Amino acid sequence: MGLGAVVVSLAVLVVIAWLMFMVSQSRVRRRKREAAALNLSPFMTDDELETSRLNGVLHSALIATGILAIIMPIYYLNEAPRQAAAAERFEEIAVERGHHWFEEFQCSNCHGPEGGGGGAPYVEKRSGLSTTWAAPAINDILFRYTDDEVRYWLIWGRQNSPMPAWGAEGGGPLNVQQIEELIAYIDHIQVSQTDVVAAVDSAVDRELARLDGADATLDAAIEAQREEIAAIEAAPAQYEATRHLPIALAAAFTDPGFCTLQSAAVFDNPCDEPAPDRDRDGLSDAAETSLTALLDEILAAAPRSDAYTALERIANSPVADDAGAFDPDNAYSTSVGGTRIADFDQAELMVTEFDAVARDLNLAVVGQERLLERARVGLDYLLAAREARAYSIDIPQIAEDGFEGRLADARRASGLYNAYCARCHTAGYSAGVPFTQEAGSGAFGPSLRGDRSVTQFPDIEDQLDFIIGGSQNGQAYGINGIGRGWMPAFGAVLSEADLRLIVQFERALP
Numbered sequence: 001m002g003l004g005a006v007v008v009s010l011a012v013l014v015v016i017a018w019l020m021f022m023v024s025q026s027r028v029r030r031r032k033r034e035a036a037a038l039n040l041s042p043f044m045t046d047d048e049l050e051t052s053r054l055n056g057v058l059h060s061a062l063i064a065t066g067i068l069a070i071i072m073p074i075y076y077l078n079e080a081p082r083q084a085a086a087a088e089r090f091e092e093i094a095v096e097r098g099h100h101w102f103e104e105f106q107c108s109n110c111h112g113p114e115g116g117g118g119g120a121p122y123v124e125k126r127s128g129l130s131t132t133w134a135a136p137a138i139n140d141i142l143f144r145y146t147d148d149e150v151r152y153w154l155i156w157g158r159q160n161s162p163m164p165a166w167g168a169e170g171g172g173p174l175n176v177q178q179i180e181e182l183i184a185y186i187d188h189i190q191v192s193q194t195d196v197v198a199a200v201d202s203a204v205d206r207e208l209a210r211l212d213g214a215d216a217t218l219d220a221a222i223e224a225q226r227e228e229i230a231a232i233e234a235a236p237a238q239y240e241a242t243r244h245l246p247i248a249l250a251a252a253f254t255d256p257g258f259c260t261l262q263s264a265a266v267f268d269n270p271c272d273e274p275a276p277d278r279d280r281d282g283l284s285d286a287a288e289t290s291l292t293a294l295l296d297e298i299l300a301a302a303p304r305s306d307a308y309t310a311l312e313r314i315a316n317s318p319v320a321d322d323a324g325a326f327d328p329d330n331a332y333s334t335s336v337g338g339t340r341i342a343d344f345d346q347a348e349l350m351v352t353e354f355d356a357v358a359r360d361l362n363l364a365v366v367g368q369e370r371l372l373e374r375a376r377v378g379l380d381y382l383l384a385a386r387e388a389r390a391y392s393i394d395i396p397q398i399a400e401d402g403f404e405g406r407l408a409d410a411r412r413a414s415g416l417y418n419a420y421c422a423r424c425h426t427a428g429y430s431a432g433v434p435f436t437q438e439a440g441s442g443a444f445g446p447s448l449r450g451d452r453s454v455t456q457f458p459d460i461e462d463q464l465d466f467i468i469g470g471s472q473n474g475q476a477y478g479i480n481g482i483g484r485g486w487m488p489a490f491g492a493v494l495s496e497a498d499l500r501l502i503v504q505f506e507r508a509l510p
Contacts, residue, residue: 011071018064091184098185101178110162115139115189120162124431127381128374129225133162134430136423139189140196144470144488147183152485154179158444161430196493204415207422210433211393211414217433218386225379231303232371235364241301245294246358249351252290260284266348281331282344288326291347295325298354303364307356314346382434391436402508413505414439416498420490421506440509445487453506456481463503464496 102108110120110133117137124131141150154174155167166172167179174182210217252258254269262282264271275284283291295315302308314325317334325346327333332340364371385391399410417439418429424445428435440448456478457463463478468491471483490499 011068011075014064014067018060021060094181094184095188097178098181098183098188101174101182102185105166105173107182110135111138115186122162122431124428124435125160126428126435127378129378129381129434131431131435134423134432135162138186139191140493142187142190143193143196143492144490146485147187149485149488150183150186151179154182193492197495200416200419200494200498203419204412207418208411208415211391211418214391214433214436215386215389218382218391221432221434222379222382222386225375225382229372229375229379232364232368232375234303235361235368238301238303239361239365242298242358242361245298245301245354248290248294249354252287252294253347253351258284258287258290260287262344263287263347266351278328279331279343281342283326283347285328287347288328288343291326291350295350298357302354302357303361305357305360307353307360310353311350311357314350317341385434390438390441391433393439397510398505398508401510402504409501410505410508412498413501416494416502417505420494421502424486440506448506449509451507453503453509455479460503460507463507464499467491467499467503468496 108115108118110118112118112135115138118135119132120135122131122133123129145153153163155165155172156170157163157165157172164172166174166182168175250267253263254267254271256273257275259269259271260274260277260282261271263284275286277284295311298311299308299315302311313336314334317325317336325334326343331343333343334341334346393414395407395410395414398414399405399407403409403413418426422429422436422439424443425441425448426439427437427441427443429443438449440452442448446452453463457466458479466477466487468489470489471477471481471485471487473483473485475483477483494502
């Protein structure tokens, strides 16, 4: 309990005691039956009233007044720190609860554990191809957006991206208080401005490397798509080669001569006569030999997948001996990262992962025609993208048109634009190199090509001021521009020199 609360409690007790005293002193005593009513009898004279009794009452009142005169200033002086401490604790609670929502609704899956950025699964709409959408860092977002603007994105999400609506108003699961708590947590994890500014050069280098390696990235995507088509075409033969394996796998757990009570229970079957189990690991000696052979057969026929990788890990464990992944004389025949794994646990994993392999193969066979058509459309898209090379930036031409031939400035400007502007102003940028269109082609933000920047901002200084301060909802900018609050402010993130490079780059776009 704080000092202010103690003082208030004492004051309340004094007042209560005073009231009780006054009530007790004013209580009407019983009178004899023959006595006249008080209102019909003369009252006491002044000499009778002005006695030690009255003086006691007046002294008590004076003392109580003095106590209150001392207590109230003390309470006043303590109240401001108390309220500040209460507000600080309230903020701490909001941050703790915001962190809970951040984890509960898996925000870190896309934006990283500490909000440093990451990726999200996404199906690119132009091609139908699955990709990883580059989710932005949010641990520096308040240097670019206000709380109100962040609140808008949280409530309504971003359509045509993996970012869903989180607020109840936008159809999401979080109420107003939860959104505010999430914003409190986002505010708590913001890095320092020094760190934000220091990260600029590495961001530029990363984007320039991305541009330099774009052709190789797209070539790898094309090769992966061709491999996917080959896998779909091979699915029927693989399915035929593995059709008998589910029965054989179940038999190793449940058939007479193979089963134990523990292994048969995996398939909810009884085992009337358990087979010998030398290492007493729940798998019979015959089952362990059979499972090793089945594992080799599965790996020979199954397509590459996450389930295949899990099965391959069992077969290629560094402690597996010549007898194979399951050794009748060793209850822990395999390991992961140096940790020995029980044979029975590996056998159960084998059943689970082979079920996934069989399911995927069956789906691939049933939907082969549709899957092939979709995969070939995706391949055609990638091949066309490789030929068009829309993601490339003609830096020499940009240097000539906007930087008086200074290649170094034009190259840095390209990196700055891709690092800080392309997410909104270049179509396909967040979906990855294979889907990136011409720089400045327009996405969440308007297109910047075709002298759009010059048309909107005839005075280059106006464009620079706009990028420094961002847009304000309902406020005009440039020629006939009306802000919605979506354009972030970069004045706290980038130097004026770098911002000028961005402006020159945008005004030089063809």
